[in-house]
Amino acid sequence: MSDLNLFPSNDPPADPGPQASPIDLGGDTPLAARMRPRTLDEFRGQDHLLAPGKPLRSMIDQGTPGSMILWGPPGSGKTTLARLIADRTEAAFVGFSAVTEGVARVREVIKEARQRRKGTGRSTILFCDEIHRFNRAQQDAFLPHVESGTVILIGATTENPSFEVVRPLLSRAPVFALEPLDTEAIGEIMDAALRDDRGLASMALDVHPDALQAMARAADGDARRALGILETAAKLVGPEGVLDRTQAEAAVQHRFAIYDKSGEEHFNTISALHKAVRGSDPDGALYWLARMIQGGEDPLYVARRLVRMASEDIGLADPGALTIAIAARDAFQFLGPPEGELALAEAVVYLASAPKSNRMYVAWKEARQSARDTPAAPVPLHIRNAPTGLMKELGYGEGYLYDPDEPGGVSAQGYLPEEVSGRLFYRPGSAGFEQSIGERLDRWREQKEAAGRTESNHEEPPFPRS
Numbered sequence: 001m002s003d004l005n006l007f008p009s010n011d012p013p014a015d016p017g018p019q020a021s022p023i024d025l026g027g028d029t030p031l032a033a034r035m036r037p038r039t040l041d042e043f044r045g046q047d048h049l050l051a052p053g054k055p056l057r058s059m060i061d062q063g064t065p066g067s068m069i070l071w072g073p074p075g076s077g078k079t080t081l082a083r084l085i086a087d088r089t090e091a092a093f094v095g096f097s098a099v100t101e102g103v104a105r106v107r108e109v110i111k112e113a114r115q116r117r118k119g120t121g122r123s124t125i126l127f128c129d130e131i132h133r134f135n136r137a138q139q140d141a142f143l144p145h146v147e148s149g150t151v152i153l154i155g156a157t158t159e160n161p162s163f164e165v166v167r168p169l170l171s172r173a174p175v176f177a178l179e180p181l182d183t184e185a186i187g188e189i190m191d192a193a194l195r196d197d198r199g200l201a202s203m204a205l206d207v208h209p210d211a212l213q214a215m216a217r218a219a220d221g222d223a224r225r226a227l228g229i230l231e232t233a234a235k236l237v238g239p240e241g242v243l244d245r246t247q248a249e250a251a252v253q254h255r256f257a258i259y260d261k262s263g264e265e266h267f268n269t270i271s272a273l274h275k276a277v278r279g280s281d282p283d284g285a286l287y288w289l290a291r292m293i294q295g296g297e298d299p300l301y302v303a304r305r306l307v308r309m310a311s312e313d314i315g316l317a318d319p320g321a322l323t324i325a326i327a328a329r330d331a332f333q334f335l336g337p338p339e340g341e342l343a344l345a346e347a348v349v350y351l352a353s354a355p356k357s358n359r360m361y362v363a364w365k366e367a368r369q370s371a372r373d374t375p376a377a378p379v380p381l382h383i384r385n386a387p388t389g390l391m392k393e394l395g396y397g398e399g400y401l402y403d404p405d406e407p408g409g410v411s412a413q414g415y416l417p418e419e420v421s422g423r424l425f426y427r428p429g430s431a432g433f434e435q436s437i438g439e440r441l442d443r444w445r446e447q448k449e450a451a452g453r454t455e456s457n458h459e460e461p462p463f464p465r466s
Contacts, residue, residue, distance in 0.1 A: 031231040032224045034198045035189070037080055040088065042192075044223070045185040046077060046178055056176055063089045067146050067153040069131070069161050069170070072178025075222030078156040079129060081178075086125040091152065092116055095127035098134045103141050113151045124151050131155035132164035139166045146172050180221025187216045189223050190230050200230070203239045211248035218252040266297070270305060273348075277306075278313045282352040289348050293341055303329035306347050314351060315360035317432035324350045355432030363426035370420050377417035410444050412451035 037043045040050060040060070049056040059065045065085050070078040079095070086093035094109050106126075113124035131139070146153050146169075153173055157164060161175050181189075190212060193199035215233065219226035233251035237243050269292050276284035292302060306328060310321040328347035332340035386397035401411035414421060428438035 030228070031193060031199060032227040035193050035196065035227060037077075037084065040084055043077060043080065043084060044189050045181040046081070049176055049178070050081075060085055060088050065089060065152065067151075067173040069155045069157065069165060069173050069175045070178060071157050071159075071161050071175055073158055073180050073221060075219075075224040075226075076178040076180060077223065078178060079127070082125065082127045082154045082156065085154065086127075089123070089125075091123045091125045093125050093127060095129065097129045098132075098138075099130050103138050106138075106141055110145050110150055113145075117150065123149075126151040126153050128153065128155045130157065132157045132159040132161075136166050139169055143168055143172070181219075181223055182221070183213070183216045186219050186221070186223060186226045187212060190216060190226055193227055193230060200234050203234055203241075205234060205237065205239075205241055205243050207243040208245060211243050211245050214245055214248045215252065218248075265295075269295070269297075270302075273302075274305065274309060274313075277309050277348065277352045278356065280352055280356065282349045285348045285352040286345060289345060293344075299332050299337065299341060299344060300329065302344055303332060303347075306344070306351060309351050312361045313356055313358060314354050315357045315434070316437055317355040317357035317359075317429065317434045319433060321351055321354045355434075357429045357431050357434050359427055359429050359434060367425045370423065370425070374417065374419045377419040380414070380417060382413060383415060406451070408447050408451075410447045410451065412448050 040057075043050065048054065050060075051057060056065075056068075070081060072078055082095070083093055085091075092113075094112070096105055096109070109124070109126055113126070116122050116124055126142075128134070128142075142151075142153055145151050153169075155165065155169075155173065161170060194205060194207060195201055211233075215229045216226060218229060229248075229251050233243050233247055234241075236247050236251060241247075269288055273285055273288035273292065276288055289302065293299065303325070306325040307322065310325040314321040324347050328343040331343035334340070335343070381395045382397065382399040382401075384391075384396040386392045392398070399413075401413050403409055403411050416423060428434040428441065430438070
């Protein structure tokens with residue numbers, strides 16, 4: 001739900017022209033709307049942007065904010081901050097939502113902004129909520145008016161602007177990232193609502209500290225959700241009621257996971273899971289797996305990523321990792337949720353606990369690059385297929401040695417084309433099973449070198465080391 005009109009202004013229009021009438025904040029107006037911060041001092045959280053001396057705060061204090069994109073989760077204060085910027089700079093605030101309005105409305109706003117600037121010298125802050133809902137052409141429509149200074153554009157988005165906002169607009173409107181509010185800031189907002197005449201002061205509630213903490217935690221960094229929970233709890237207990245932990249939990253009812261299966265949180269969360277596995281942290285990996293499953297992620301998407309982790313981050317340090325990952329996928333397909341989720345959890349713990357090596361990943365990457373660099377390198381004659389007499393006459397397969405029949409099971413012959421002869425793509429590490437692989441390959445290389453010297457001297461190659 002858009003928060004565009006969640007905090008309607010109490011102030012009358014400051015200049016002539018088509019303006020929205022002030023909205024009565026009494027009656028059934030939600031608590032979140034009544035408690036909208038009126039000044040920056042009342043604004044809670046986002047100290048990394050608004051603490052004294054921070055760039056955004058300095059721009060606001062100097063009355064010279066430019067166009068910007070405010071990126072943050074719901075309830076982090078994007079709309080409120082845009083309104084406070086307009087109030088601090090005495091600019092007209094015109095807001096609309098990209099969900100419900102289009103370019104035609106933008107043209108109207110631009111026309112009004114020109115008239116306002118010409119008639120009163122007052123600038124206009126054009127606040128576009130959910131700006132990521134506009135397509136590229138619609139976003140491009142802002143560019144000439146931002147460049148000319150007709151409007152100061154403040155776009156708000158819950159999606160990553162790197163993917164959702166056109167580059168020309170990003171070059172003219174810096175991005176300020178708002179964070180989910182921490183529990184302390186949420187607690188301060190709720191406490192203010194309990195004491196403020198605009199809020200619940202008249203109800204004279206007896207609120208237990210543990211109840212306030214429980215509601216603050218349940219808000220998941222969303223101030224609007226926190227005040228909604230508090231308002232529900234207040235209605236449950238009534239005037240002069242006692243709001244304890246039980247009543248608070250009843251008000252929370254159900255806590256939805258903050259997760260978007262196709263957006264920013266999807267990629268952030270799978271990244272967290274992957275990095276926890278790579279970092280050998282089974283607890284962190286289990287937590288992020290649970291977050292994804294609780295958020296409604298497709299478990300088979302997770303299974304595919306686990307297969308990738310087994311190959312990319314573990315490789316031959318533990319060859320069983322790939323088997324476990326594939327088995328977890330098959331088990332989930334066989335059992336389905338919720339029982340099949342345990343197989344995914346088992347695989348996550350196994351992968352996180354396994355020795356790590358990216359040597360196979362590096363080897364494959366280098367081999368592919370070498371293949372791209374030498375696409376026409378011929379297959380050496382001695383390892384070519386020779387199914388016909390003509391091919392044998394041409395030397396196909398001539399001199400090939402069948403390694404299992406050679407002393408020690410290894411011959412001195414090579415298997416790379418001349419252009420890349422001697423290249424080592426796979427260099428085993430010292431973790432897990434790769435240590436054994438490395439020792440075996442070193443021993444075989446020594447045997448190959450000895451076999452080559454023996455062929456030169458017509459001597460028998462030595463028996464391999466145990």
